[in-house]
Amino acid sequence: MARTIVPIGPYHPLQEEPEFFTLTVDGETVVAIDVQVGYNHRGIEKLSETKTFDQSTFVIERICGICSTSHPFAYTRAVEDIIPVEVPERAKFIRTIIAEGERLHSHLLWLGLAGHFLGYNTIYMWAWKLREEVLDVLEILSGNRNNYAMFKPGGVRRDIKAEDIPGVIKKLDSIVPTLTMLKNAVVDDPVLHARTKGIGILTKEEAVDFCALGPTSRASGVARDARKDSPYGAYDKVDWEMIVTHNGDVFDKVVLRILEMLESVKIMKACLTRLPKGDIDLNIKDIPPGEGIGHIEAPRGETFHYVRSDGTNRPARHKVRAPTFMNLPTYKATVVGETISDATIILAAIDPCYCCTERMAVRSTKGNLLGRGEDLIRLSQEKTEKMRRKMGR
């Protein structure tokens, strides 16, 4: 029984020659897997100790580009927890609006990539075209497509003008029909069902044992969401639902993220119409010695920041924990036993954020590279094509 190790190349179409995941393969089935990370390690925790509390916000924003709101949100809440103090109401609503906008664009990005790996390049182009509308909304509200720089300890840095709100709500309304169309297309397509149902199942016990977070665990029936369990911002003042599914496979994760997007639009519109008047900033001058913890629900799960202050104007220790750090090891449980052509979509379903993790590589025991990332993506796309032909569509 010959065992070969297959290197998985870049699962992201842009990345190259990753040597992160090493799959041991027996024929077509994956038997064991090993992960190597560290290609994005930039020493941010140490860097944060050399900057003041205000400057640190800008460094923290650049931990990850896709979730560039969640980290400053959790960090500013951690600093406010040291004192402890609550920000003004208007600031809470503005923070919620930006955070939900980020969730929208992050899930759309993921939907496009998942479509690309499965061979549905139309979904890729449509999801990213829709994402441009969301980035336009964020640019009207904050001034930039990414790296909004809206957060500071004590409130937000910029206000939302009342005359911008009707235009933004109209743009959000125009996204909803396309989102609903994408949802129906995914839920009704039999090839997609065959391709993603029953693949990469993470059971509830495994999700609890690995301490998985976010959509990865909510798809397995663990009904946990930091916005409901420990409400912050304006989440306890608007009506919205937590989406939970029970099968834990890739199909559930796709449907869950699309439904979360529709909830995000609802929350954003509710917050924009009900924006209260008042201050946006507390003008905090000094941070007393102490410790603070801030945790919020990012698109991928719960982000956790721990900040310790010793009375000076710099953090004495800043610990950052991104959700992918807990989610990525679940790959050990979901991929073993599946085929190689499913490996990319199972990894993509966790929605790893590169800044926390890196690509995959599969190596042959004889030492020759059996295939790179684009080979795996191609395998995945070919499998969909075969299924489609078999079903006669």
Place this chain on the structure above:
Amino acid sequence: MSIKLNALLKSPWVFHLSTGSCNNCDIEVLDCLTPRFDIERFGMLLVGSIKHADVLLVTGSANRKSVVRLKRLYEQIPKPCLVVAIGECALSRGMFIHSYNCPVPLDKIIPVDIYIPGCPPKPEAIIAGVVKLINRVREKAAVKK
């Protein structure tokens, strides 16, 4: 710049590599492919293999672990080629200049032909930068003739 490079630039195939970035610049490069900006109408294609590439787009602050891969890739790309450094981190490591895991700036490892600043640069800026580079190469080739 040789005549060969000038011919390749009619429809340059780009290869993108991230050497330890926050992925904002990488997403903006991918954005260039999408229907709003659509660089494919200029013949620019994103390729998956380094052996097919004419232009290398690099982002990120040259992490210690990524430098090994970067050097190997630069050896494999068929010469002549052009290297574009995108984003503040690729220019001089930006705010990660004092990080213990980012020892040297990118242009001390591989030669860079054009720098596109921004954090992240907008897709319009990326396209403008690449077009500027192509025009400059064409001018040099025309002068040589």
Place this chain on the structure above:
Amino acid sequence: MDRNAVIEDIKKRFEADVTDVFDKSPKRVYIGIRPESIRRVAQYVLRDLGARFNIASGVDARGHMEILYHFTLEDINLLVSFRVILPKEKLEIDSLAPLFEGANWIEREMNELLGITFKGHPDMRRLLLPAEWPEGVYPLRCDYREWDKDAIRDRGV
């Protein structure tokens, strides 16, 4: 059980191990425990109280080293952080990885960035730092100094 009952229960059950309790706010409590008891406490909090392990943070507090283990009890919206104090001469503690998978990676990270030994960890390899990073140099410690002679730390302008 509400949050006060939970804190009293932990104090009573581990009376010999709890050194101090800092009740900061309705949602945050910091409990100091002795390093030898971490496995028993974690076992109780995870299995019997149904908490979720958030993360562990290692802190170099100049005179000594601290590790904080953060657990969340979502049903009552309480975040409990257990603090253990380790003397710099003897930086070792029992590993929690045999208990549950979630502790595996964070202990590897604390080992290579702060130099803390976790006894009984199944797979102690480098996680984030490259292979050529010298042994015994721990970046997150207060006394870390630049060891790389070839590093360029200015923009050269």
